[in-house]
Amino acid sequence: MAVTMAEISKLRKLTGAGMMDCKNALTETNGDIEAAKEIIRKKGQAVAAKREDREASEGCVLAAAKGDFAAIVALKCETDFVAKNDSFVALTKSILDAAIEAKATDLETVKALVVNGTPVANLIVDEIGKTGEKMELGYYEAISAPYTTAYIHPGNKLATIVGFNLADTDYQVAHDVAMQAAAMSPIAVSRDEVPADVVEKELEIAKDKARQEGKKEEMLDKIAQGRLNKFYQEVCLLEQAFVKDPKQTIQQYLHSSNKELTAVACKRITLNEE
Known part of the structure:
Protein backbone atom coordinates (compact mmCIF):
# COMPACT_ATOMS: atom_id res chain seq x y z
CA MET A 1 0.00 0.00 0.00
CA ALA A 2 1.07 3.58 -0.61
CA VAL A 3 2.27 5.50 2.41
CA THR A 4 1.03 9.06 2.80
CA MET A 5 3.10 12.05 3.84
CA ALA A 6 0.73 12.55 6.77
CA GLU A 7 1.53 9.06 8.07
CA ILE A 8 5.25 9.62 7.62
CA SER A 9 5.05 12.94 9.46
CA LYS A 10 3.05 11.38 12.29
CA LEU A 11 5.60 8.57 12.75
CA ARG A 12 8.47 11.02 12.56
CA LYS A 13 6.86 13.17 15.25
CA LEU A 14 6.40 10.12 17.48
CA THR A 15 9.90 8.71 17.03
CA GLY A 16 12.14 11.53 15.83
CA ALA A 17 13.47 9.18 13.13
CA GLY A 18 14.43 10.38 9.64
CA MET A 19 11.91 10.69 6.81
CA MET A 20 13.22 7.69 4.86
CA ASP A 21 13.41 5.50 7.98
CA CYS A 22 9.77 6.34 8.72
CA LYS A 23 8.67 5.75 5.14
CA ASN A 24 10.46 2.39 4.94
CA ALA A 25 9.06 1.24 8.29
CA LEU A 26 5.52 2.19 7.32
CA THR A 27 5.85 0.53 3.94
CA GLU A 28 7.10 -2.67 5.58
CA THR A 29 4.17 -2.69 8.04
CA ASN A 30 1.48 -1.60 5.56
CA GLY A 31 0.88 1.64 7.43
CA ASP A 32 0.70 0.14 10.93
CA ILE A 33 2.08 2.95 13.13
CA GLU A 34 2.75 0.81 16.22
CA ALA A 35 4.51 -1.90 14.21
CA ALA A 36 6.54 0.76 12.41
CA LYS A 37 7.58 2.27 15.76
CA GLU A 38 8.85 -1.17 16.82
CA ILE A 39 10.90 -1.51 13.62
CA ILE A 40 12.53 1.86 14.25
CA ARG A 41 13.26 0.88 17.87
CA LYS A 42 14.84 -2.39 16.74
CA LYS A 43 16.96 -0.44 14.30
CA GLY A 44 18.18 1.64 17.22
CA GLN A 45 19.02 -1.54 19.16
CA ALA A 46 20.98 -2.87 16.19
CA VAL A 47 22.92 0.37 15.84
CA ALA A 48 23.62 0.34 19.58
CA ALA A 49 25.04 -3.16 19.37
CA LYS A 50 27.29 -2.22 16.43
CA ARG A 51 28.60 0.89 18.21
CA GLU A 52 29.23 -0.80 21.57
CA ASP A 53 33.02 -0.71 21.16
CA ARG A 54 33.09 2.97 20.21
CA GLU A 55 34.05 5.69 22.69
CA ALA A 56 31.38 8.11 23.83
CA SER A 57 33.54 11.03 24.96
CA SER A 190 35.72 21.07 53.82
CA ARG A 191 39.02 19.50 54.85
CA ASP A 192 37.18 16.92 56.96
CA GLU A 193 35.77 15.45 53.74
CA VAL A 194 39.08 15.04 51.90
CA PRO A 195 39.74 11.28 51.61
CA ALA A 196 42.38 9.95 54.02
CA ASP A 197 44.42 8.39 51.20
CA VAL A 198 44.60 11.76 49.43
CA VAL A 199 45.81 13.46 52.63
CA GLU A 200 48.44 10.76 53.16
CA LYS A 201 49.65 11.07 49.59
CA GLU A 202 49.93 14.87 49.82
CA LEU A 203 51.93 14.60 53.06
CA GLU A 204 54.36 12.16 51.46
CA ILE A 205 54.77 14.39 48.41
CA ALA A 206 55.43 17.38 50.67
CA LYS A 207 58.03 15.47 52.70
CA ASP A 208 59.81 14.22 49.59
CA LYS A 209 59.93 17.73 48.17
CA ALA A 210 61.32 19.08 51.44
CA ARG A 211 64.03 16.38 51.46
CA GLN A 212 65.02 17.34 47.91
CA GLU A 213 65.28 20.94 49.10
CA GLY A 214 67.74 19.82 51.79
CA LYS A 215 65.48 20.33 54.80
CA LYS A 216 66.39 18.55 58.04
CA GLU A 217 64.54 15.27 58.73
CA GLU A 218 63.16 16.50 62.06
CA MET A 219 61.52 19.44 60.25
CA LEU A 220 59.75 17.41 57.59
CA ASP A 221 56.49 16.78 59.46
CA LYS A 222 56.02 20.48 60.26
CA ILE A 223 56.86 21.54 56.70
CA ALA A 224 54.55 18.87 55.24
CA GLN A 225 51.69 20.00 57.48
CA GLY A 226 52.13 23.58 56.34
CA ARG A 227 52.01 22.51 52.70
CA LEU A 228 48.98 20.33 53.43
CA ASN A 229 47.16 23.40 54.75
CA LYS A 230 47.92 25.18 51.49
CA PHE A 231 46.59 22.14 49.60
CA TYR A 232 43.34 22.34 51.60
CA GLN A 233 42.99 25.99 50.61
CA GLU A 234 43.18 24.98 46.96
CA VAL A 235 40.83 21.96 46.96
CA CYS A 236 38.28 22.57 49.74
CA LEU A 237 35.36 24.72 48.60
CA LEU A 238 34.92 26.62 51.86
CA GLU A 239 38.64 27.45 52.08
CA GLN A 240 39.13 28.51 48.47
CA ALA A 241 39.69 32.18 47.68
CA PHE A 242 36.44 33.59 46.29
CA VAL A 243 36.94 34.13 42.55
CA LYS A 244 34.97 37.38 42.58
CA ASP A 245 36.88 38.72 45.61
CA PRO A 246 40.13 36.80 46.33
CA LYS A 247 40.62 38.71 49.59
CA GLN A 248 38.02 36.50 51.23
CA THR A 249 37.36 32.77 51.32
CA ILE A 250 34.08 31.18 50.29
CA GLN A 251 33.22 30.60 53.95
CA GLN A 252 33.83 34.27 54.69
CA TYR A 253 31.66 35.23 51.72
CA LEU A 254 28.86 33.02 53.02
CA HIS A 255 29.19 34.53 56.51
CA SER A 256 28.91 38.00 55.00
CA SER A 257 25.42 36.99 53.90
CA ASN A 258 24.46 35.13 57.07
CA LYS A 259 26.70 34.27 60.03
CA GLU A 260 25.11 30.80 60.22
Missing part, protein backbone atom coordinates in the same frame (compact mmCIF):
# COMPACT_ATOMS: atom_id res chain seq x y z
CA GLU A 58 31.22 13.92 24.07
CA GLY A 59 27.79 14.62 25.49
CA CYS A 60 25.47 16.92 27.36
CA VAL A 61 25.71 17.75 31.08
CA LEU A 62 22.67 19.35 32.73
CA ALA A 63 21.81 20.15 36.34
CA ALA A 64 18.74 21.34 38.22
CA ALA A 65 17.62 22.05 41.77
CA LYS A 66 14.17 21.77 43.27
CA GLY A 67 13.83 22.76 46.90
CA ASP A 68 15.95 20.48 49.03
CA PHE A 69 17.15 18.25 46.16
CA ALA A 70 19.50 18.82 43.23
CA ALA A 71 20.99 16.56 40.58
CA ILE A 72 23.36 16.49 37.61
CA VAL A 73 23.13 14.07 34.69
CA ALA A 74 25.56 13.49 31.82
CA LEU A 75 24.28 11.78 28.67
CA LYS A 76 27.26 10.83 26.52
CA CYS A 77 27.63 10.44 22.76
CA GLU A 78 30.43 10.25 20.18
CA THR A 79 30.49 13.69 18.57
CA ASP A 80 30.01 17.29 19.59
CA PHE A 81 27.62 17.71 16.65
CA VAL A 82 25.13 15.26 18.19
CA ALA A 83 25.77 16.62 21.71
CA LYS A 84 24.48 20.02 20.57
CA ASN A 85 21.44 18.59 18.75
CA ASP A 86 18.16 19.88 20.18
CA SER A 87 16.70 16.38 20.39
CA PHE A 88 19.71 15.07 22.34
CA VAL A 89 19.66 18.01 24.77
CA ALA A 90 15.90 17.57 25.22
CA LEU A 91 16.40 13.87 26.01
CA THR A 92 19.03 14.73 28.61
CA LYS A 93 16.67 17.26 30.19
CA SER A 94 13.78 14.79 30.28
CA ILE A 95 15.97 12.24 32.09
CA LEU A 96 17.14 14.92 34.54
CA ASP A 97 13.57 16.07 35.19
CA ALA A 98 12.49 12.51 35.92
CA ALA A 99 15.46 12.02 38.26
CA ILE A 100 14.63 15.23 40.14
CA GLU A 101 10.98 14.25 40.45
CA ALA A 102 11.90 10.79 41.76
CA LYS A 103 14.74 12.15 43.92
CA ALA A 104 16.95 9.44 42.45
CA THR A 105 20.10 8.88 44.48
CA ASP A 106 22.30 6.98 42.02
CA LEU A 107 22.91 6.17 38.35
CA GLU A 108 21.28 2.73 38.43
CA THR A 109 18.07 4.23 39.82
CA VAL A 110 18.03 6.79 37.02
CA LYS A 111 18.50 4.07 34.39
CA ALA A 112 15.44 2.28 35.77
CA LEU A 113 13.17 5.35 35.57
CA VAL A 114 10.23 5.56 33.17
CA VAL A 115 9.63 8.81 31.27
CA ASN A 116 6.19 9.30 29.71
CA GLY A 117 5.61 5.56 29.77
CA THR A 118 8.97 4.64 28.23
CA PRO A 119 11.99 3.31 30.16
CA VAL A 120 15.05 5.58 30.05
CA ALA A 121 17.07 2.78 28.43
CA ASN A 122 14.56 2.59 25.56
CA LEU A 123 14.59 6.37 25.10
CA ILE A 124 18.36 6.27 24.68
CA VAL A 125 18.11 3.38 22.20
CA ASP A 126 15.53 5.35 20.21
CA GLU A 127 17.92 8.33 20.07
CA ILE A 128 20.72 6.03 18.93
CA GLY A 129 18.49 4.93 16.06
CA LYS A 130 18.05 8.55 14.99
CA THR A 131 21.73 9.53 15.08
CA GLY A 132 23.65 6.30 14.49
CA GLU A 133 25.98 7.15 17.39
CA LYS A 134 26.79 5.27 20.56
CA MET A 135 25.13 6.87 23.60
CA GLU A 136 25.18 6.07 27.28
CA LEU A 137 24.08 7.55 30.55
CA GLY A 138 27.57 8.30 31.78
CA TYR A 139 27.37 10.14 35.11
CA TYR A 140 24.86 11.09 37.75
CA GLU A 141 25.21 12.96 41.03
CA ALA A 142 22.59 14.12 43.53
CA ILE A 143 22.49 15.96 46.86
CA SER A 144 19.91 16.74 49.53
CA ALA A 145 20.14 19.81 51.77
CA PRO A 146 17.83 22.49 53.23
CA TYR A 147 18.65 24.67 50.20
CA THR A 148 20.12 23.57 46.89
CA THR A 149 21.24 25.32 43.72
CA ALA A 150 22.52 24.27 40.30
CA TYR A 151 24.77 25.86 37.70
CA ILE A 152 25.26 24.81 34.06
CA HIS A 153 28.28 26.28 32.34
CA PRO A 154 27.62 27.54 28.77
CA GLY A 155 28.09 24.71 26.29
CA ASN A 156 26.48 22.00 28.46
CA LYS A 157 29.77 20.24 29.22
CA LEU A 158 30.12 21.23 32.88
CA ALA A 159 27.64 21.57 35.73
CA THR A 160 27.65 21.84 39.51
CA ILE A 161 25.19 21.45 42.36
CA VAL A 162 25.70 22.83 45.87
CA GLY A 163 23.72 22.35 49.07
CA PHE A 164 23.48 24.79 52.00
CA ASN A 165 22.42 24.42 55.62
CA LEU A 166 19.80 27.19 55.61
CA ALA A 167 16.52 27.01 53.69
CA ASP A 168 16.41 30.81 53.26
CA THR A 169 19.83 31.03 51.55
CA ASP A 170 20.07 34.01 49.20
CA TYR A 171 19.81 32.86 45.57
CA GLN A 172 22.67 35.04 44.27
CA VAL A 173 25.01 33.95 47.04
CA ALA A 174 24.24 30.29 46.31
CA HIS A 175 24.67 30.86 42.57
CA ASP A 176 28.06 32.49 43.14
CA VAL A 177 29.25 29.46 45.10
CA ALA A 178 28.01 27.07 42.41
CA MET A 179 29.95 29.06 39.81
CA GLN A 180 33.00 28.96 42.09
CA ALA A 181 32.77 25.16 42.19
CA ALA A 182 32.58 25.08 38.39
CA ALA A 183 35.65 27.30 38.00
CA MET A 184 37.87 25.96 40.79
CA SER A 185 36.99 22.24 40.87
CA PRO A 186 37.03 21.53 44.62
CA ILE A 187 37.36 17.89 45.65
CA ALA A 188 35.53 18.42 48.96
CA VAL A 189 33.43 21.01 50.77
CA LEU A 261 25.37 30.01 56.52
CA THR A 262 27.69 27.33 55.15
CA ALA A 263 27.86 24.88 52.27
CA VAL A 264 27.21 21.25 53.21
CA ALA A 265 27.41 19.42 49.87
CA CYS A 266 28.92 19.95 46.42
CA LYS A 267 29.08 17.86 43.26
CA ARG A 268 30.67 18.67 39.91
CA ILE A 269 30.58 16.81 36.57
CA THR A 270 32.49 17.81 33.46
CA LEU A 271 33.16 16.26 30.08
CA ASN A 272 35.93 18.77 29.38
CA GLU A 273 39.58 17.78 29.55
CA GLU A 274 41.18 19.39 32.60
